[in-house]
Amino acid sequence: xxxxxxxxxxxxxxxxxSTWTENPLFSTGIxxxxxxxxxxxxxxxxxxxFGVWFGTWTQNWINILRNNAAIGIVALxxxxxxxxxxxxxxxxxxxVAVGAMLMMLIDTGPKGILxxxxxxxxxxxxxxxxxxxxxxxxxxxxxGLLITAGKLPPFIATLGTMKIFRSVTQQFMTGYNxxxxxxxxxIASFSIxxxxxxxxxxxxxxxxxxxxxxxxxxxxxxxxxxxxxxxxTKLSGVNVSSVKNRVYAIIGILVSLAAVLQxxxxxxxxxxxxxxxxxxxxxxxxxxxxxRMSGGKGSIIGTVLGTLIIAVMNNLLNLLGVPPFxxxxxxxxIVIGAVLLxxxxxxx
Amino acid sequence: MGLTIASLIKKKAKMRVDLLNIYKSFGxxxxxxxxxxxxxxxxxxxxxxxxxAGKSTLMNILGGVHQPDQGQIVIDGxxxxxxxPADSLNAGIGFIHQELNLINDLNIYENMFIGRELTKSNGMxxxxxxxxxxxxxxxxxxxxxxxxxxxxxxxSSYKQVVEISRALLMKASxxxxxxxxxxxxxxxxxxxxxxxxxxREQNVGIVFISHKLNEVMQxxxxxxxxxxxxxxxxxNIDEVHTGDLARMxxxxxxxxxxxxREKEDREEALRVEALNDGHNFHNIxxxxxxxxxxxxxxxLGDGRSELFQSIFGAGxxxxxQVYLHGEPIRIINTTDAxxxxxxxxxxxxxxxxxxxxxxxxxxxxxxxxxxxxKFGFINTVAQTSFFDxxxxxxxxxxxxxxxxxxxxxxxxxQKVVLAKWLSKEPSVLILDNPTQGVDVGAxxxxxxxxxxxxxxxxxxxxxxxxxxxxxxxxxxxLVMFHGHIQGELSSSEMNEHEIMxxxxxxxxxxxx
Numbered sequence: 001x002x003x004x005x006x007x008x009x010x011x012x013x014x015x016x017x018s019t020w021t022e023n024p025l026f027s028t029g030i031x032x033x034x035x036x037x038x039x040x041x042x043x044x045x046x047x048x049x050f051g052v053w054f055g056t057w058t059q060n061w062i063n064i065l066r067n068n069a070a071i072g073i074v075a076l077x078x079x080x081x082x083x084x085x086x087x088x089x090x091x092x093x094x095x096v097a098v099g100a101m102l103m104m105l106i107d108t109g110p111k112g113i114l115x116x117x118x119x120x121x122x123x124x125x126x127x128x129x130x131x132x133x134x135x136x137x138x139x140x141x142x143x144g145l146l147i148t149a150g151k152l153p154p155f156i157a158t159l160g161t162m163k164i165f166r167s168v169t170q171q172f173m174t175g176y177n178x179x180x181x182x183x184x185x186x187i188a189s190f191s192i193x194x195x196x197x198x199x200x201x202x203x204x205x206x207x208x209x210x211x212x213x214x215x216x217x218x219x220x221x222x223x224x225x226x227x228x229x230x231x232x233t234k235l236s237g238v239n240v241s242s243v244k245n246r247v248y249a250i251i252g253i254l255v256s257l258a259a260v261l262q263x264x265x266x267x268x269x270x271x272x273x274x275x276x277x278x279x280x281x282x283x284x285x286x287x288x289x290x291x292r293m294s295g296g297k298g299s300i301i302g303t304v305l306g307t308l309i310i311a312v313m314n315n316l317l318n319l320l321g322v323p324p325f326x327x328x329x330x331x332x333x334i335v336i337g338a339v340l341l342x343x344x345x346x347x348x
Numbered sequence: 349m350g351l352t353i354a355s356l357i358k359k360k361a362k363m364r365v366d367l368l369n370i371y372k373s374f375g376x377x378x379x380x381x382x383x384x385x386x387x388x389x390x391x392x393x394x395x396x397x398x399x400x401a402g403k404s405t406l407m408n409i410l411g412g413v414h415q416p417d418q419g420q421i422v423i424d425g426x427x428x429x430x431x432x433p434a435d436s437l438n439a440g441i442g443f444i445h446q447e448l449n450l451i452n453d454l455n456i457y458e459n460m461f462i463g464r465e466l467t468k469s470n471g472m473x474x475x476x477x478x479x480x481x482x483x484x485x486x487x488x489x490x491x492x493x494x495x496x497x498x499x500x501x502x503x504s505s506y507k508q509v510v511e512i513s514r515a516l517l518m519k520a521s522x523x524x525x526x527x528x529x530x531x532x533x534x535x536x537x538x539x540x541x542x543x544x545x546x547x548r549e550q551n552v553g554i555v556f557i558s559h560k561l562n563e564v565m566q567x568x569x570x571x572x573x574x575x576x577x578x579x580x581x582x583x584n585i586d587e588v589h590t591g592d593l594a595r596m597x598x599x600x601x602x603x604x605x606x607x608x609r610e611k612e613d614r615e616e617a618l619r620v621e622a623l624n625d626g627h628n629f630h631n632i633x634x635x636x637x638x639x640x641x642x643x644x645x646x647x648l649g650d651g652r653s654e655l656f657q658s659i660f661g662a663g664x665x666x667x668x669q670v671y672l673h674g675e676p677i678r679i680i681n682t683t684d685a686x687x688x689x690x691x692x693x694x695x696x697x698x699x700x701x702x703x704x705x706x707x708x709x710x711x712x713x714x715x716x717x718x719x720x721x722k723f724g725f726i727n728t729v730a731q732t733s734f735f736d737x738x739x740x741x742x743x744x745x746x747x748x749x750x751x752x753x754x755x756x757x758x759x760x761x762q763k764v765v766l767a768k769w770l771s772k773e774p775s776v777l778i779l780d781n782p783t784q785g786v787d788v789g790a791x792x793x794x795x796x797x798x799x800x801x802x803x804x805x806x807x808x809x810x811x812x813x814x815x816x817x818x819x820x821x822x823x824x825x826l827v828m829f830h831g832h833i834q835g836e837l838s839s840s841e842m843n844e845h846e847i848m849x850x851x852x853x854x855x856x857x858x859x860x
Contacts, residue, residue: 217721217724218717219724221706221726224705228703228706229702229703229705232694232700232701233714234662234682235660235682235692235694236686236714237682237683239682296705
């Protein structure tokens with residue numbers, strides 16, 4: 001009897017070990033579950049009824065998801081970039097650049113561009129959003145060209161564009177404060193059952209789209225191939241430059257969507273600080289989600305889980321009353337811990 | 349100090365190492381089954397066998413990389429245990445891996461002393477002594493190299509030599525050399541062999557792991573053949589022929605003669621005229637017909653890989669004209685080349701052929717993705733059916749198509765790389781070193797595949813530095829030397845001597 005229990009335990013143990021090492025999503029998922037349990041405990045159970053407790057718990061979660069939707073969307077693009085063997089440090093600055101152009105287009109003040117052209121309301125918003133997407137794709141594509149045609153290392157190329165995008169935007173927008181029309185805010189603030197769920201919905205939809213592109217399309221598979229072995233991929237007739245350019249264009253588009261979301265949530269933009277640190281937060285989420293830093297391996301689902309792990313941890317630290325200055329340290333610990341866990345996988 | 353080094357090499361007593369009843373398994377895979385092996389100072393012992401026969405595992409046990417499940421390591425009659433590579437090194441065993449362990453951006457002497465640098469009493473590096481000791485060893489080995497030379501400026505054979513010298517510096521009495529000649533030219537190989545002979549005279553024992561039976565016959569005193577983790581034969585080299593060794597390795601007879609194929613003159617598939625990139629190849633003109641197997645051979649550095657990578661759109665730009673089926677074409681990149689019906693199986697499978705993070709299925713499909721996708725989505729049903737038909741055609745042995753490519757043996761990996769091209773049904777197939785790192789059995793299978801493809805009307809170009817391979821499969825061969833076509837040989841004119849004569853620039857090769 002005791003013996004069979006022992007063997008059963010051994011079998012379970014072996015299964016756990018092999019799944020842990022073979023499937024990075026498994027360890028990431030478990031880490032998230034542990035986080036959620038800790039967070040639930042920290043939230044406490046001192047409520048008059050189960051309904052009140054559940055309401056508080058859900059509300060807390062909606063807040064977490066909404067507050068991290070923008071970074072979550074950027075991280076989706078960052079996943080593709082990192083899997084392709086690159087990195088993009090310019091996302092935060094690009095977000096500001098696209099956001100600034102978006103606000104100039106929809107400005108209801110005297111300098112508003114679309115208003116000047118006689119466009120207002122929904123058509124103006126549609127044009128403005130489309131223009132933002134095009135700008136994001138163009139800025140991303142430009143970064144891609146620096147890397148492929150200019151043969152610059154991605155770190156250097158995007159370090160450069162990071163400085164350029166923000167600096168030029170700041171200079172350009174000095175003394176100009178566009179007024180974002182109220183109806184535009186509905187994009188993020190349209191409420192469903194008195195809850196502001198739109199950012200979360202955008203995030204989920206985009207994650208699904210990028211996941212399907214990554215897993216099912218020729219392009220998605222070529223991204224892994226390029227990240228794993230660029231030379232062999234090129235020699236297999238794949239246009240490696242084109243794949244990379246498209247990867248950077250896609251992250252540009254996702255950044256511009258995050259910019260639309262930010263502008264419509266806040267109705268203004270602080271050009272000096274908005275989006276700053278996004279690159280590191282997005283990279284952290286990607287790494288915690290089990291994507292290999294040197295490329296060739298990773299998943300979109302992992303990145304969503306990674307984003308949530310960091311988000312829940314922030315929330316947990318908040319609930320526990322850890323001083324804000326110290327919270328970044330925990331983020332650091334989580335990133336290092338995640339990579340240490342992955343190390344084990346690559347050694348076996 | 350100098351004196352000790354001199355004495356260390358000269359007066360070395362003969363050391364003897366015995367591996368007794370070694371068993372080793374990885375998971376359910378029994379790699380070594382009751383293997384006995386010994387080597388002693390003053391002899392060169394060949395350790396041969398197909399890929400996966402257990403050679404590397406056996407030597408990794410001797411080198412302290414792996415520990416045996418059962419069995420003993422005995423040095424000069426004393427049982428020892430090697431838990432780490434350092435233990436093995438301290439016991440006097442130097443392991444020179446196939447991938448050399450040198451740092452290109454350091455000097456020779458810095459590489460020799462890396463990790464155990466000599467310092468003066470003030471804590472600064474004692475460069476002079478390190479240089480002197482390095483020179484001392486080079487002197488003993490009859491080498492004329494400045495220890496201050498940067499390693500990146502050395503050719504592969506001298507890098508090999510530096511590794512060997514480093515092993516000697518660390519007082520190695522037994523040196524394991526894992527396929528040391530795989531990336532060397534003929535002259536470089538002779539240089540390494542000369543050094544091995546010198547070491548033998550100085551009572552150093554050498555284990556020589558190799559696939560190249562000719563080299564084994566040339567340099568070794570004794571041989572041990574491993575097959576499926578067991579000893580398949582051992583004895584003195586002068587009592588056997590290469591054919592015997594090959595038979596022991598594969599366990600059955602293999603063909604070594606060329607097949608004279610029935611040929612009919614078919615129309616031209618690929619013709620190039622006066623190709624020149626100003627650096628790697630000059631004034632190259634040739635043509636290949638449908639159903640023909642054209643060989644391109646020469647020594648390392650003859651420019652053949654560069655030539656065909658350029659033709660395939662992956663190399664340097666060139667002047668000259670390429671014709672495909674009589675039409676002049678200009679290939680701008682590899683995507684273009686694939687669309688036009690060219691296929692190129694690159695040399696160095698690990699670096700250029702396989703994508704190690706992808707499955708067997710995906711590795712076999714990467715070329716045809718653009719052709720089986722609708723709106724960018726891959727048709728997985730088509731993908732699988734293409735794959736299954738290739739697995740059947742090429743007899744690829746695999747556990748599951750979704751396993752990583754790296755789970756396959758070298759021969760099967762190469763077949764997968766071949767499969768990804770055959771799915772596209774190319775009209776011109778360029779194979780660069782198609783049997784590199786492939787065991788003897790799989791080699792024969794690949795030759796059969798090449799000949800079958802030619803029978804189906806594919807124009808096949810085989811790039812190889814192995815004369816035997818060229819003789820075995822090609823209808824005609826071009827021999828290159830320093831970027832020029834030095835000569836052309838028909839199947840009746842082909843023999844190793846003639847190929848080598850052209851490959852070395854029409855000079856008689858020195859016969860040792």
